[in-house]
Amino acid sequence: MTVMDTTDRKITGLLAEDARRSLADIGERVGLSPSAVNDRMRRLVAEGAIKRFTVDADPTALGLSVTAFLLVALDYETGEEAFTAFADGHPAVAECHHVTGEWSYLVKIRVRDLAGVEAFLSELKARRFLARSQTMIALSTPTERAFTSAEN
Template identity: 35%
Template sequence: MDEIDQKILKILMRDARISQKELAAKVGLSAPGVAERVRRLEERGVIRGFTIDVDPEALGYPLQAIVRIRPLPGKLHIVQQLISEIPEFGECDKVTGDDCFVARLYIRSMKELDGLLDQIVDKAETNTAIVKSKPVERRMPPLSPR
């Protein structure tokens, strides 16, 4: 990936809705040239998609919880399926270590948190932390080695 590809990615990370013409002007290429580079980045799997950033609080979810989940013996696949079916789980990583999953829950209240965790309590142990703030928002990894 050369410097122009890196510039394209940085600009698209800030504004995925930028027009091809405007993107081309910012990186010093023609619109067809930029379109070709973006297409190649997609084909190589560097760009997986274009999305929006939605504020959960604006949708009525003022609280977020990080939940570490350790399925009981023989319950791993059941717990994984349950997590995927509960829409308040906004994301989940399968991890190494004592816990099998680390997930982010979007919730309206502590009562709602209890109700959601009650759905898996007989199949897994959980450890929950309420998110106070996000000092680092989700970002892409560095584009070039340090």
């Protein structure tokens, strides 16, 4: 497990805000030289604290205007590993969380339209993953955040 100090947390927070931020800008904000920032970033990547550098694209601009949340209770005869592999590789799945309570997983999908939600559910049924499910459609998203380094 990676042990992150305050400077590492500041660096990851700045990168979460803008992954294209320059090493010089990050260094100026955390009090390090660009080469020292680069060394820390390489270490954080090598240790797995930073998994990837990505783009925060607007789903609606990409034609994915429907966000749905599915509560899934698995049919364990099919296998949990098969389900998680399916979720990890499916292009509609934005997030998949193993949860407590009466449900097995909470899955967030982004699709073009309601037919996309129905098609996704049909795939889950065809692969025999579902014991039962409940679907919620997001009407709007007033707040959505990527990772930040803020500590609670």
